[in-house]
Amino acid sequence: MLIIQRLYIKEFLKVLLILTFGISAVFSIIGLIDKIDDFMPYKPSFNLLMLYTALSIPKYTNYLLPMSILLSSLFIFSQAIKRREIIAIKAATGKMKKVLIPFVIIGIILTSFAFLLGEIIVPTTSKKLHSIKNKIIKKERGLAFKEGTLYIRGKDGSIVRISLYLPDKNISKGVSIFKFDEEGLKERLDAETGLWKDNVWKLKDVTLYDIAKGQIRKIKEAVYPAIESPKIFQEDMWKVEEMTIIEMVKYKQRLDEAGFKNIKLLVDISSRLSYPLINLFMLLLGISLSLGGDFRGHWLLKLISSQKIKEGTLGSGIIAAGLGLLISLVYWFGYSLFLSLGYAGAISPLIAPWVVPIIFAVISVYLYSQIPE
Template identity: 25%
Template sequence: MKIINRYILEECKMPIIFGVSLFTFIFLIEIIVSLMENIIVKGISLIDVIRILSFYLPPILSQTIPMGVFLGIMITFSKFTRTSESTAMSSIGMDLKAILKPIVILAVGITLFIFFLQESIIPRSFKKLQEITLKIAYENPVFQLKERTLIDEMDNMSLYIDKIDHSTKDAKNILIIRKTKKDEFPTIILGRKAFWKNTAMVLQDADFYSFDENGKEKLRGEFKEKKIPLSAYFQEIEIKVKDIEALDIGTLLKDIKTKKGPEKIPYLVEINRKIAIPLSTIILTILGAVMSIGHHRSGKGASFGISLGVIFGYIVFLNVGMVMAYKGKVSPYIGVWTPNVVLSILTMILYRKKARGI
């Protein structure tokens, strides 16, 4: 039996790797497209983009591993049925429970690995992601500035740039409106050219104009070069991971103690989600096997289609439940755990049916 168990696990290996890789790539597409824009238009280096993607991987893997395992198991057990290997296993006295034993053990190990990702790797990855995006913002501040757009989000000034050369990171025809006291007119600065040094704009060949309380010009002048700090404006690239998703369960349990009423709901939803998704790996593993075994005409295409349907349904129900929980329509426990309960019931029904017929 040990030889057969090893054989089953060996046959599952490549299909599971394929499934996880496929779903991970699908989840990464949106991020890759966004980062490609940063490479082409905003001049961020390819190395930094690869590093950003590597820090996105752990939170994505925590969601795609159960999906990939499900697809891999379906492909493997469909192959066992087509080649009559499942019939051979049954003929030597292996019942469905014995056939499923090695993949259930595998699923438990994968579930523990997902918990390890969530509790140890993801918080660190999120921290590194924040650090690298902040580093990019400081080293390449021009990526957040837009041509011919008035930026009025700074504390003491508004900024307008007519033209930006992304290859040299130089700007041309700059307008700066220095804000002063509420009842006073601002100081106007017109620069012909500017370049970037750290998070500061260095204006060259600029004129400035200040006005009195009646709006009449009271002073004008010019300067060859002037450094204008903009560090308060620059922030990280938008991170497509919510802060709460990067917290481990222990931190969430600690933070929820300081919350009251509706403030607790997001934390309850996230705690339950971090438990429900890893545990779904075990359910999906058994479900994938019992759905595939015994269907002689089902090939990789059929397995792929069925797995997509099941995974799509699971994701939809989970997200709908989470949204309803966030809005207080249902309990966080009901909203998050209902998809797992439905999968468990379906798995038990199919298991009993296949156990009688194998």
């Protein structure tokens, strides 16, 4: 590896780390400030608040990494253009793309890291974050949720198992309620479905097992007031960011078997795969825009070298930052728009999360291929 390659890689990684974790930390602190009014009545310890802030960082890192990569690449190579280093490199080596090969490898590594971040680290820290929040507000977690199965404690002390819960419809499939006394299990109630209606759970096609009397009864419909309102326990249910792809796929399979189509979940599964890829293409895009790409007039070089900002490096840094933010905003707007179209069913939920990444991929690869040697 050339000395100049090591220098650029070192500078790139340094700027990337500062931007990514610095901005993520700022957003985490802002998130804590937003929650502070809810937390302060419970007088949480300083360590608990700092732990809450630290656990928020991976989530923001996952969101901000593409923008940070773009900003870092634009900044590093715009500085190289300003110092006329790129001209010297071309004169010395003759092959600019050969010099850039390590950055392509770094882009692949960052993409892999982003996938692992979103698939392993973010779900784990999100669950812990939820647990810390409950600990701060001294809320007991009387709920367990996994792949659609829900376990909760009823207000009468009973244990309620819901085989498949549909949050969007407030419908429960396969409801089992276990009642206990001093001697053990006293009564078991199984219902085909449960529907939250008129502020109460209405169970249909109920089978009641009276263990003490040894009797079995069939009931067409029954009201069971001991189960909390969905608004209460939905707060403790896993969110998408707390689930891995495998967990989401298993949940979707259970929904399909029950005859329910969850388009939003399908979009989220597809987006979990498409989102990390943008990191590689943001890196290629930043390099291409800095080094010319298809813009043979080197418009960025002209801006950086203009008389107004010729002295110092602040001007070129501002231009790189402004350009990076603009491109990031365009990407986020387009990505969010197509996700919304996918959620609404206007376009295929499998395709929706891939449209904007593919567009950016085509543009970045084309511009990268056009970098003048």
